[in-house]
Amino acid sequence: MSGSNMKDVMNRFRDVVDTPYEKLKLWKEANGKKVVGCSPMQFPEELVHAAGMLPVVLQETDEAITTGFSYIYPFYCGITRNIIDIAVKGQLSFFDGLVYADICIQNRNAACTLKQVMPASYVEYVQLPTSLTRAGVMDDTIRELERIKAKLEQLAGRKIDDTSLKQSILVFNRNRLRLRQLHELRRANPGLLSYRDLQVIVKSSMLMPKEEHTELLEGLVTQLEKMKPSSLEGKRLFLSGHLCQSLKPDILDLIEGVGGIIVDDDLYTGYRYYAVDVAVDGSPIQALAKRYLEKSLPVPTRSYLPARWEKYLVERAKDSRAQGVVVLVAKYCEPHLFSYPFVKEALEIAGVPHIMLETEHEVVSLEGVRTRLQAFVEMLN
């Protein structure tokens, strides 16, 4: 793959990410396949894929919230208000179904509201266990996945057998493997690829057919492996937060603009999306349940006491030799605000400097944020 081909691949990914719903609508018309939107974070997209439909992870758009104000509380987080707003405006009507897996109260309420504002659409709420230590949790997870599998079979008009589900798991594992390779390449040499481009690549994986994305990604990884990275001057930063939604590019520009180099992250539109594979031996439904219960990385939307999120964050930040941690909290994100005091304390005890910044869906002046970030980056050793 030549330099210009790399540019073409990045442009292809960017094109999908910039206007996701328009592109998906066109894709559906061209391919005649059903498209199912999955709420971010915990729904196993492999189930939708195995039914012959296209799974995509719902994304926040930049659109100003207007009509949606009448349908949801103003103190709900940006992604929830935005998705309700664009649903009310009819922009999600092309989806054949929406599946919402429980991660928080706002996400749960979003599923109820979507059922009301999109009465002609199939909207399913998926109750995966949130407390992972209680008895019977594996049986409950498998039962719920079997229930949703039957619903997806109805929607697709075909059975999901073990062979097709295993095949889908392999397709997703292959994409995750390439994303991990890319992540490690960049972690070793951040000058190879901007963090902004890494975000584009991960988000496009959530929106494109995995097979097509993996093919393009494999060419990109091969090319990057051969490239000599440009050296970067700056302070090494670990990015945490934004539990389920992607970052706006302006905040990334700001971090890099004040001399920060993002070397690693624990974002959903980052490492968390591809860190862990699903096993391919044994029962595939059980393997999906095991990934959710036993292998997923710590995150504060689930209570799993043996694997505390703050402890994990300190270890990851130290591992990546970060000089500081930037914690990005989406405004009104309750799980994150509940957990932040523990994160703050753990980072302070470990001697890892950090800064907490609140982000909003609405466009706000970033001048105050710039000043705080600049001061933070300057004082890092």
Ligand code: SF4
């Ligand atoms: S996890 Fe936070 S940002 Fe995501 S839907 Fe829930 S409240 Fe909103």
